[in-house]
Amino acid sequence: MTDKKSSPHSSHALSHISTQLIHHSYTAPSEFEAPQPGIFKASTVFFPNVAAMRQREWKDKSAYTYGTHGTPSSFTLEERLCALEGGSHCVLAPSGLSALAVVSFTVLKSGDHVLLPDNAYGPNKVLAQGELKAFGISHTFYDAMNPADLAAKLQPNTQLVWLEAPGSLTMEFPDLIELLQICKQHSVTQP
Ligand SMILES: Cc1ncc(COP(=O)(O)O)c(C=O)c1O
Structure with a gap:
């Protein structure tokens, strides 16, 4: 059975399937919470518009600018490692x-x-x-x-x-x- 609301074919009938999948209209509800934080992996991230992109400062970690600058997963891991070690700041490195x-x-x-x-x-x-x-x-x-x-x-x-x-x-x-x-x-x- 196909759910009309979430089907990529119903919302963008004229666009290519790959475009439909990247710009899919479905957004999962945001209230999911579990003891294990979710894993986010990304390079490019979305901004609402160009002005918002220009305003974001990647160094203060108050928002997201690029996957390797940080994701909810990496920020959360840094904060928890900091608590474990009794530190004031934590920067993750890949090796x-x-x-x-x-x-x-x-x-x-x-x-x-x-x-x-x-x-x-x-x-x-x-x-x-x-x-x-x-x-x-x-x-x-x-x-x-x-x-x-x-x-x-x-x-x-x-x-x-x-x-x-x-x-x-x-x-x-x-x-x-x-x-x-x-x-x-x-x-x-x-x-
Ligand atoms: C003392 C010390 N520093 C740094 C490293 C490097 O770690 P990685 O292999 O994650 O680059 C090692 C690896 O054995 C190490 O023993």
Whole structure:
């Protein structure tokens, strides 16, 4: 049986079936609520008109502008992770390496220096040796098991010190408190 109201053929008899499906007149009722938030996947999103599109600011997360800028699913996950971690903001990244890159490119600019432990996750070293270097950001590796080595390698332009616990592959566990204190004394960011 065909429901006349929701049939794509009844509302746009002259348009192509693909147009009818994209601009279908049926809208599901909005009151659906369940313990599990819905999953939204999208790239392009709809705006009521061009003026509304121009007014929207993707960075403040008050509305939707583009799937990879955020969907109800990603905003909800960010807020809940934030609550779990006791944080004030959360930004989702599609992989661990992209999260590392987001931190480096947020904190560092041309002329800055970054310190990485010598047992750092390999691709983070490659990022420093390749992309960061290409942007004029220098790096040095320090011995994560020797806090004095970190202190000795800090430079006036060191803006970021990576800490890893345990170290990648070799699994040593550094003295995080000691390393953090050295960073704090020099007012350096430590993710
Ligand atoms: C310490 C550390 N950082 C970053 C990553 C990267 O995570 P992804 O594989 O999600 O890019 C890994 C992966 O093993 C890791 O061990």
